[in-house]
Amino acid sequence: MAKVSETEGLAPRAIGDEAGDKSEGSGEGVRLKKELGVMNGVAIIVGVIVGSGIFVSPSMTLRETGSKGMALIVWVLSGLVSMIGALCYAELGTMIPKSGGDYAYIGEAFGPLPAFLYLWAALFVLVPTGNAVTALILAENILQPLWSPCKPAREAVCLIAAVVTCFVTAINCYNVKWVTKVQDSFTAAKILALLVIFFASIGYMFEHDTEKLQSMMEGTVTKPGNIAVAFYFGLFSYSGWNYLNFVTEELKDPHKNLPRAILISMPMVTLVYTLTNVALFAVLDSGDIMASDAVAVIFGQKILSFMSWIMPVFVALCTFGSLNGAIYASSRLFFVGARNGHLPLAISLIDMKRLTPVPSLIFMCLVTLVLLVFSDVEKLIVYVSAVEAIFTLSSIAGLLWMRYSRPKLMRPIRVNLILPIVYLIACTFLVVFSCVREPVGVGIGIAFIGAGVPVYVLFILWKNKPEWMQSACNSFTIACAKMFLSLPEDSKDL
Template sequence: MAKVSAAEGLAPKTMDVGSECGENDKDSSECVRLKKELSLMNGVAIIVGVIVGSGIFVSPTLLLKHSGSKGMALIVWVLSGFLSMVGALCYAELGTMIPKSGGDYAYIGEAFGALPSFLYLWVALFILVPTGNAITALTFAQNILKPLWPACKPPEDAVSLIAALITCFLTVINCYNVKWVTRVQDSFTAAKVLALLVTFIASLWYLFSGHTENLESMMQGTKTDPGDLAIAFYTGLFSYSGWNYLNFVTEELKEPYKNLPRAICISMPVVTMVYTFTNVAFFAVLSNDEILASEAVAVTFSEKILGVVAWIMPLFVALCTLGSLNGAIYASSRLFFVGARNGHLPLAISLIDIKRLTPVPSLVFMCIVTLTLLMSNNVESLIVYVTAVEALFTLSSVAGLLWMRYSRPHMRRPIRVNLILPIAFLVICAFLVVCSCFTNPTEVGVGIALIALGVPVYCIFIRWQAKPEWLQLACDSFNIACSKMFLCLPEDSKEL
């Protein structure tokens, strides 16, 4: 039996597994390896499905609050979509230039080295991914329970329990079969786009009935303070977050050089159009005061326009958030899988189920971290907190693109975007981060502090080679226990 050397750091020195797969075993069914099973339409479904989630139902109130008027809010929605499209095109160049799963983690590591990429992984593991998943799961639970408590908020314990159950259920599906995941994602993506279009059509009927008063004086009350506008853009960008999730699973995408940019160019205009239409629907039916006083804009909208069938809107919202959560669980688990494969997390997280060929330990670990965050209830602070931290690392990835244009001019680039796009994206995101430091210093400060905390963690667990023997043995025992518990092996090993 061969020994497979683990990466440095948290991983053990050795681990007994089957013999490694060679180059001639690429297509062997005996090799433990993630499969290329994602088509172009699967890729589009992942991007649209992840983006169109809780954000479109949580953000309209917060965005109107910080933009001051419906007209400015719509401008922010469209510009946020355009900015996300520019960022996605930059990531298309990165994804085809560096065809590795892991997204920002892989790109930052390629451009700037191990420490910056570890800091992204560290923050994604404990902040970005689980917080976003927790917000989505809680939104699903609140809306699925709303018909049972139409006159008041559902009990917090019930909301947390349903959110936990749906998180666990989707994790099980992701552990069991990738094809099941893509079928669920395709179905819910189609359902949510249809639901949002129905919302827009209902608002048109309301307008044609003569109710145009809510679209008058659209720019009245517009705020021009840079800090408020920065938070408004954060809120809009939070709703578009997920445009880079397909880059997390590049290694499982068929013909990534063709399908990655195509999926981005198809999905981003679709999402921007759907979001704009949905907000026009909300703004046409509801007044400013009704939107600002609402904790669930979609529910308030349905109660005013749909009458006895108003219960259908919470169901639509639940479908949207369910598909978003499913896509986020699938894509982000690959990020932690790649990080562990590179030695930046325990080797156990990079193990693959020998029968189903899914990264079960990574999925289970992410589920556990998400469950610990389901008690959070300050959505506005969480949005600023998550988006500010994510913007810093998105800046790093795009800066890496510019740096590699200079330092590696001859590197193969199947897609090469105009230099103006990454520069403009860099300047705008930097402006938003700086402005938010003055408006929400606490949230941004906590995020930066957590990033800084990753530096000593990296030095102790990754860089420090002369670790005590007891620590090495503990890591080794943990990894072997996980391998036995989940019937998993490292990538490219053969079944025994």
């Protein structure tokens, strides 16, 4: 680990946008650039959210809730909960305008150890698992028409997912402007794709009937454990609403553009998701939906006839854009963590020519590739959602704590106190009752978080490390700098 103070960048103080104040050409050294406007922010949020979840979660949500009506309620409420969380994060993001998202907020509120535990979990659970799920779903939907009516071979799915992950990582390493152009284009395409699904279902209902939308609440399951897990699947589809907070330092005028991007994107996503679910429920029987993890492909085969090939293409567009946005935003989280001394210094290096955090991107790609061998998407979603709920709960708790402990901090946005309290209650419900329904998955997640404590003590808190350990860390950093032609932030020369 880099030899820096354990509280560097995390201790309570007057919080400003320190890391982005200098322009690229100011002669101050290598830095990430402020290149993102409000519409780029909307594209990142919508692009990350609208991806794999909407094409895999409808079947899982329906299996847990037992009825289309309850599943639709879960989808709408998941959007509402995500909107509340996003508004709370707007206050956090403008009060603490630093990249890193939850890592920065938890650190400011509770200190370096909780912040490190979030980084530890994000590094090996939250980010790579989410990326692996997205890549697997992309590959599954691309290959499904070729294998129909059978499921695609697991090896083929993993191989395609790995190739796509590496390709998207390469784009992110090469040029930030390419990333934003890809994100803007794919965001527009995926919204168009979901609207096509909705309007195609309208045409189907005019030609046939609305029988499948009748008796919507029949068979509803009301057990708290099932409802909690159903919310996990719904919230997984909305996950990514906080990713723009990871790249605050690259956002132009974050005090204005961060909340604007949230307020534009979240209602848009909730509306599109609701319409998409209504479309699926209007065309497909409950049995058809629950029997397939590639619901969009089944939908296309049912109503698009010879044009059914277009649905796998739409899924590929949605999931590719989502993976691109997630890799771009989350790589900045690890970059910030390494810059603060909570990860090896090599991960905080920036490419001298392209000004992108190449080592961070490549390290995250490698971890994602390892996780691709676990192809049980449903278990992975429960696992990652449980861990994410614990840390978003911690961030919102930090917002409430700083209202009390640091009342004089500048808050360009100050949400009503009811919102963070409602979000806290919702997250607590999910964590507690999901333990009853999926004790193993949730228990593994909590145990992994706890395993970060001895890692923190050994690599961060212990200052008098043996000389061989320090020499090994320095050699690794120098090797990465030479391999990727990268320098630490603010460096002016080799």
